[in-house]
Amino acid sequence: MHGFAYDAIHDEIVVSSPLTQAILIFRGGAGGEEAPVRVIQGPHTQILGTAEGGNDKVSVDAVNNEILLPVGTGVSRQNRTPITDNGVLVFARDVNGDVAPKRILSGPDTLIRSVAAVAADPVHDRLVVNSGNALLIFNRAASGNAKPLAVIQGPKSGVANISSFQVYPEKGWIIGGGSDGSICAWSINDNGDVPPRWKIPVQKLTGYVASGIALDPVHKEIILSAAGQRVRPPSGIMNSVITFSWPEIF
């Protein structure tokens, strides 16, 4: 699993199941081998897990009651033949079973080129996709072959492609990975080759390169996970969950 979500409004955990082409929704307090409360799975869902990737991350827009699922060709190293178009499937949050997506964002104009992490900003009514080394910013309800409204990309931007990123709608931040192993904050209003407004040089400080990001606005902290797959940390311990205080962005 490369990305999942906690829905604070409805107290649910939303995860994707790549090998079974499913989205599983659990109670927020679920433990042990507790069954999911809902399962989105079946031919109408159009969910596709690919041979070597895909359907490996999921996001939730709790305000607008939607689940956002990136799909696509994954990160195949041995067979790069596209199986399906890359894109984002959007489901109603409360559906269960073999249900079709509400809308699909996919096509060459979207510039979505991979199984991209996705997040929604309900305050600014935007959908953000981290595809390749770019942040693609769409209208939140964009569908079909829509063009992004803005693209943050380029050497000054330092945008990297990692497993997950977060938006903080209250302050209009996009918080994602920088290509030097840092975690950066860009503005939701940025466009072009814009440098991040804030940067924590995580790799330089800790030796770890983060792949997972979570926000704790109450304590003004950012929580990062790292699994050693990019750079072996000097500690020799591959798995780590690291918390930084970052009051400036909250």
Add this chain to the structure above:
Amino acid sequence: MRGHENKLFLLFVVSAIALGIAGSSMLPADRALTADASRLISIESLPDLGEMCLWEPISAKPVVPSADNNLFAAFEDKPVYAASQETVATADVARPPIRNILDTDPIYSAVTVDTRLNEVYLQDPNTWSIRIFNRLDNTPANAARTEPKRVIGGPKTDVQFNSCVYVDPKNGDIYSVENDIGDSIVVFKNDANGDAEPIRKLNVTHRAYAMAVDEENDEFYLSVQYPPQVAVYRKLASGNEPPKRLIQGESTRLSDSHGIAIDAKNKLLFVNNWGNISDYRIPGSGRFEAPSITVYRLDASGDAPPVRVIQGAKTQLNWPGAMAVDPDRQELYVANDVGQALVVFRETDKGDVQPVRVIKGPNTGLSYPTGIFVDTKNKELWATNLGNSSATVYPLTAAGNVVPVRTIRSAPKGKVSLRFGKTQAVAYDSKREEILVPN
């Protein structure tokens, strides 16, 4: 090690209240950010490292640890920098982390025994290393741990997400299966130590989990989680050499395959399956099935149906890990990870059958066992425990809530491991103030 990319049901929940299991530190109040703090503006042209899940190229240059970049050294005082959103410039936040959750002890995913030299090999996916002990090591109750004789690990080894280990009974070569993005089998000389380069490396299909070797025919069988398959290679294969044959297809009933074992004497192949299945070429074809063990003729190929299937509630199978066979007793041993047990079947079992023996209970020392090895020479059964940094040994015919005859511990007694296998994702439960970490 459990295979990756499908670990959905066990979220390791860490209470924020209990944060700081290792390497923790808190900023004193007098170091808090002030509005007029000094600034360091950094605008840099940054290299493109690509997507996080991609394989790490050899050319990638890790940060060299120093007092300035080492996590533990970084807890010292650092200046704090700030900038406003309007500056359209980057403000570096160079303060150290306030907490770090990590497990400083090994977690053991797999085991094998070199009965010629009386050495035990344990796979540790937490530090990406292979740790070698004497077979008769037995950690005293009052000792913190038993130190290994030697450790194979480091960037040159290519050991990563290591999920299976095998020692050639003829020449002592050490085989290590690299799961997840490792996508390879690396082979070391028997006396390898430290950051040793493998003598051979075979690139294999993504999501390879475990191997079993037919020494008579110089072939090995490799289980691949997804798309589920068994790949049969020449034993000395290297580089990009393709498998000699594949067992793959809907008729095989393979599904998220993990443990694998062969009985060369009786010409049988055993594969266990977690039951997560889909055709990756067909949207919406996914489904969940009950865990199973599928049995094939040793020469099976292509979309071959199993000759028998062990499956059902009576089997107790629950995320089965490694398997091993005793051809003389014609018994199949399974490390039943989430079932917290070692379960034993007859090779001839089929359908919804109860195991003939189960080792389970508080006296056994088992905690999320994923590795297993049958030592027919010394009539012993070995297990590795992800949950408590140990390997435990039992008589081959043990059953029930039995005390191990020996235990190799790599952490103090009673240690509860974090079981961090691949902490790629994270989420925060603001309602319970808990950090959610899938593995």
